[in-house]
């Protein structure tokens with residue numbers, strides 16, 4: 001019998017880690033893996049993902065601003081992204097694979113810049129009460145390794161990528177702290193390995209979590 005009811009809700013998967021951790025190519029591989037299983041996937045990124053969000057991204061990556069302005073703009077872009085893209089896709093049964101979400105605000109703005117945890121929690125509770133990704137993969141590696149990768153790539157660094165090593169140490173530790181608080185949702189991946197090994201681990205994790 002053909003199934004004619006509403007589509008099952010899609011899954012929301014996020015990738016996190018310090019700049020230069022190697023998320024981009026692994027996101028493409030994970031999207032391809034899911035599509036090969038016949039799943040409709042909407043890849044996206046934060047800050048960004050909507051026309052307004054992409055304009056906010058330009059400001060966030062290039063304009064100096066107060067730390068609380070930065071945190072609020074991250075969540076403003078996220079509000080738009082949830083309303084305009086993430087939630088409609090999930091409701092239609094599509095899966096959303098996103099390069100960063102609120103764990104990045106926790107890691108960068110709270111961990112890296114020193115935003116108060118209470119202010120972060122208030123923004124998170126305002127923008128997505130009771131909603132979190134189904135699975136988050138945190139790419140973990142020493143900041144020195146990530147910096148060498150970024151230098152080798154030759155790309156122009158943005159406002160975050162120009163931060164010093166100690167900033168990325170704090171961001172890294174905030175990610176690990178956040179992962180300890182939500183071990184079911186957040187899986188830490190050793191990103192200081194060959195891309196093929198990381199890809200195989202992610203395929204295994206996706207299979208175990210969603211297709212067992």
Ligand SMILES: Nc1ncnc2c1ncn2[C@@H]1O[C@H](COP(=O)(O)OP(=O)(O)O)[C@@H](O)[C@H]1O
Pocket residue numbers: 017018019020021022023024025026149150152153191192193194195198
């Ligand atoms: N596992 C890896 N080992 C070595 N270099 C890598 C690995 N993964 C990615 N890279 C390289 O490191 C740089 C940063 O990777 P990228 O995927 O852009 O990181 P991110 O999206 O997390 O900032 C790129 O030049 C990429 O080719």
Ligand SMILES: Cc1cn([C@H]2C[C@H](O)[C@@H](COP(=O)(O)OP(=O)(O)O)O2)c(=O)[nH]c1=O
Pocket residue numbers: 019020045046047074099100101102104105106108109158160161
């Ligand atoms: C989503 C988000 C990103 N960021 C930062 C982390 C990154 O340095 C930057 C953009 O992320 P990203 O898309 O990973 O950068 P790139 O495309 O250059 O690899 O924004 C925050 O500080 N807080 C946030 O909430």
